[in-house]
Amino acid sequence: MKMAMSEAAAPADPVAAKCSRCGRDYPLDASLTRCRRCGGVLLIRYDYRRVAEHLSRESLSRRIPSVWKYSELLPIRDLRHVVSLGEGGTYLHQCSRLVEHIGVKRILIKDETTNPTGSFVDRGCTVAVSKAVESGAESICCGATGNMGASLSAYAAKAGIGATIFLPKTLDIGKLYQMIAFGAKVELAPDYESAVARAEHLNRQSLLITTQNPYFMEGEKTTGYEIAEQMGWRLPDRIIVPMGSGGHLAMMKKALDEFSELGLIDPPTVKMTGIQAAGASPIVEAYNRNEDAVEGITNGTDTLAHDISIESPSAGDLALDAIRSSRGDCAGVTDKEILEAASLLAKSEGIFAEPAAASTIAGLKKLVETGAVDRDEEIICVITGAGLKDPAAARRFVKKARSVEIAIRSVEDRSLTTRLGPTKLRILEILSGKEAYGYEIRQQLEERFGKAVKIPVVYQHLKELEGIGLVRRSGVREVSGRPERQYYVLTEKGRISLERFRS
Numbered sequence: 001m002k003m004a005m006s007e008a009a010a011p012a013d014p015v016a017a018k019c020s021r022c023g024r025d026y027p028l029d030a031s032l033t034r035c036r037r038c039g040g041v042l043l044i045r046y047d048y049r050r051v052a053e054h055l056s057r058e059s060l061s062r063r064i065p066s067v068w069k070y071s072e073l074l075p076i077r078d079l080r081h082v083v084s085l086g087e088g089g090t091y092l093h094q095c096s097r098l099v100e101h102i103g104v105k106r107i108l109i110k111d112e113t114t115n116p117t118g119s120f121v122d123r124g125c126t127v128a129v130s131k132a133v134e135s136g137a138e139s140i141c142c143g144a145t146g147n148m149g150a151s152l153s154a155y156a157a158k159a160g161i162g163a164t165i166f167l168p169k170t171l172d173i174g175k176l177y178q179m180i181a182f183g184a185k186v187e188l189a190p191d192y193e194s195a196v197a198r199a200e201h202l203n204r205q206s207l208l209i210t211t212q213n214p215y216f217m218e219g220e221k222t223t224g225y226e227i228a229e230q231m232g233w234r235l236p237d238r239i240i241v242p243m244g245s246g247g248h249l250a251m252m253k254k255a256l257d258e259f260s261e262l263g264l265i266d267p268p269t270v271k272m273t274g275i276q277a278a279g280a281s282p283i284v285e286a287y288n289r290n291e292d293a294v295e296g297i298t299n300g301t302d303t304l305a306h307d308i309s310i311e312s313p314s315a316g317d318l319a320l321d322a323i324r325s326s327r328g329d330c331a332g333v334t335d336k337e338i339l340e341a342a343s344l345l346a347k348s349e350g351i352f353a354e355p356a357a358a359s360t361i362a363g364l365k366k367l368v369e370t371g372a373v374d375r376d377e378e379i380i381c382v383i384t385g386a387g388l389k390d391p392a393a394a395r396r397f398v399k400k401a402r403s404v405e406i407a408i409r410s411v412e413d414r415s416l417t418t419r420l421g422p423t424k425l426r427i428l429e430i431l432s433g434k435e436a437y438g439y440e441i442r443q444q445l446e447e448r449f450g451k452a453v454k455i456p457v458v459y460q461h462l463k464e465l466e467g468i469g470l471v472r473r474s475g476v477r478e479v480s481g482r483p484e485r486q487y488y489v490l491t492e493k494g495r496i497s498l499e500r501f502r503s
């Protein structure tokens with residue numbers, strides 16, 4: 001099979017990066033982050049007349065679906081530097097069952113959960129890491145939320161370069177496992193903003209990639225190209241996108257404007273609509289207050305949708321502009337609404353989304369109920385990341401179903417029991433007869449099991465068993481002339497674990 005890239009022509013040289021705020025031009029240097037004069041987001045411009053010589057509806061239709069089929073509109077000069085894991089080219093699903101639940105004419109889902117590391121962020125990371133390789137960087141660093149960290153780690157592994165990822169402590173565990181598996185160096189910071197600040201500090205030794213990196217953002221836009229093509233070179237009435245940094249929504253709008261400039265589609269009239277979690281909604285707040293710029297919030301964020309939990313969105317102003325200029329809308333949704341939407345999406349369409357991603361379904365539902373979205377609209381919801389990346393939220397989501405809850409608890413207990421060593425199991429066995437204190441346990445270990453253990457070791461085992469909730473202290477008793485005795489008993493959980501082990 002031919003590689004997707006071999007079909008693409010040599011890329012047209014991107015002209016420059018232009019500040020979206022003050023208009024200053026920058027040459028395309030891999031270390032670009034933001035405008036050095038005003039701090040604005042840098043957007044890459046192309047020679048669209050030259051690009052149009054290579055790109056047509058016909059030439060695009062012959063290429064294999066992938067981020068890199070649009071290489072003339074991506075800022076990599078030599079395609080031999082491309083680091084790819086097969087990102088993009090994701091499905092656009094017809095959702096007839098969801099339509100019945102929400103009550104609008106047509107819903108389509110752009111399913112980004114099937115990207116290599118399970119989120120749309122792979123689109124940005126393939127471009128950013130390719131640019132790092134093209135510039136000769138030996139390592140990269142970033143301050144990120146979980147999906148970005150997981151994705152950058154994977155692409156750095158593929159490229160054979162080092163990655164240091166700074167992350168907020170409110171992190172989804174599945175994403176952390178991904179980073180560790182891909183061999184990244186992971187460091188935790190109190191919140192997202194301090195993670196970014198620490199990465200910027202490290203920038204002297206390592207190439208910095210953040211959500212504001214102009215090469216990363218160029219990759220994000222490809223969701224927009226794919227939608228236009230998959231819809232048969234037309235656009236729906238509305239596209240709904242989750243907003244963390246605001247970059248994905250803003251860059252999809254850039255993609256549609258570029259396709260229009262190239263004559264591939266009519267000038268877009270699609271309403272760009274952004275959703276945030278109510279506990280982290282600086283863009284929605286700025287929109288509602290009719291402000292031109294997103295100030296950011298300073299009192300912290302509070303949502304289980306960790307991947308869109310950002311106080312100061314780097315592309316917030318751009319997202320705000322894209323929403324207003326397209327006559328779109330935005331909304332904040334609660335964690336409860338997000339979990340309900342995730343459940344609805346999974347049960348009605350077979351797509352398991354993480355909370356940040358399911359926010360678009362919750363947002364659509366809300367906007368239909370308030371009348372902001374018309375019932376005869378055709379709508380695309382972008383589902384940005386997979387459900388299993390966040391097992392803690394997935395766990396809350398199944399709590400309602402009692403039979404499932406029992407099955408999960410049984411699996412969790414079994415894995416706990418198999419982790420217990422022989423001495424701990426013997427201690428549980430001793431305590432299953434009656435309560436006992438440290439010396440007594442030591443004595444029984446020796447008499448019943450022929451196992452001589454020093455007393456501090458017995459106490460260490462008891463402390464660990466107490467920590468995982470299998471034993472508890474039952475009381476202290478004094479015996480005249482001797483030190484106090486601390487007694488221990490099995491908890492209910494300890495009793496169940498021991499019974500399971502015996503069986």
Ligand SMILES: [Zn+2]
Pocket residue numbers: 019020021022023024035036037038039040
């Ligand atoms: Zn500027």
